Amino acid sequence: MAVAGKFPWAYVLPYSAAQIAGGIVGGLAVWLHYYPHWQATKDAGAILGIFSTGPGIRQYFWNFISEVIGTFVLVFGLLAFTKGQFTAGLNPIVVGILIIAIGLSLGGTTGYAINPARDLGPRIAHAVLPIANKGTSDWAYSWVPIAGPLVGGALGALLFNVLP
Template structure:
């Protein structure tokens, strides 16, 4: 399997399990409805762990343009491969979102809340404030990328890296996810948001394109700051 296909499949699995847990919690008549924020954060952490285990040996399992760009910026990934990886991540995220739509097919019509339907696919702010929302995404992704680099530097983490990164995602979600829903990944947010816009979801609202640039730019900036901070300190 090529690294490109690895990133497609890994990101697809990430979104299928990650957006899938959100769908289960927020859509009507799901058996897991209203199970809460902790379930969502744990679900996303396990989604990341499973996706990294699945394709880590194939592509390195970036699964996130912010990670790919950050690694390239400090010489740990070839710039020539960055565009292909980002395309693969976007394709995988879109496909994962389509699978979530299919999996919960009967629940969209049973759910009246347009905001809940959008929340399955993409993030949104608890309090809308451009600078504060952008800062939250920068900080969250800083912790993600700094944490990934730190975890990778520890020999004890060999073989356990995906699981430990999954716990990092849970920690970020519980501690820092409240303001914006912690996209911390441009593909994770933009790919499914495009799917929301295109899919025939009964009673959906708009896709909140006015906010969509924040979970793209914020993670890229946060990842770059984290990468340069890490190599400066260590």
């Protein structure tokens, strides 16, 4: 949104930090909620999947492209929808429908982070919490749901600004 001129650049870093902190707190809440299940779950991949996104097929370039496309659609769609005259009360419904549509159509390949904090915060929680039967936090993949949404969001905002 800052790229589109709809959000002050001075707020980007503090808002990003707050979103990541929120993701960590969310990861803590998930850990507490599922606490009795950790002992019963032996599949480390399933445990990680509760906290973070992951690819259906691990091919970093194509996983990155998937995240770029999903976030491009999100940002371009949000900017296009808010350009019109929606009733303020309907905007959250439209945003929710857009996110559901992205998830249903594009989410199968990577789990669609479409926001770096959605993956990074809970992945940090997974890394530091004492979860029974957990494996690695898969930091080798973590760049995909961070870089892909940043690139896709910037491209969506830039295209929106170029179009009349």
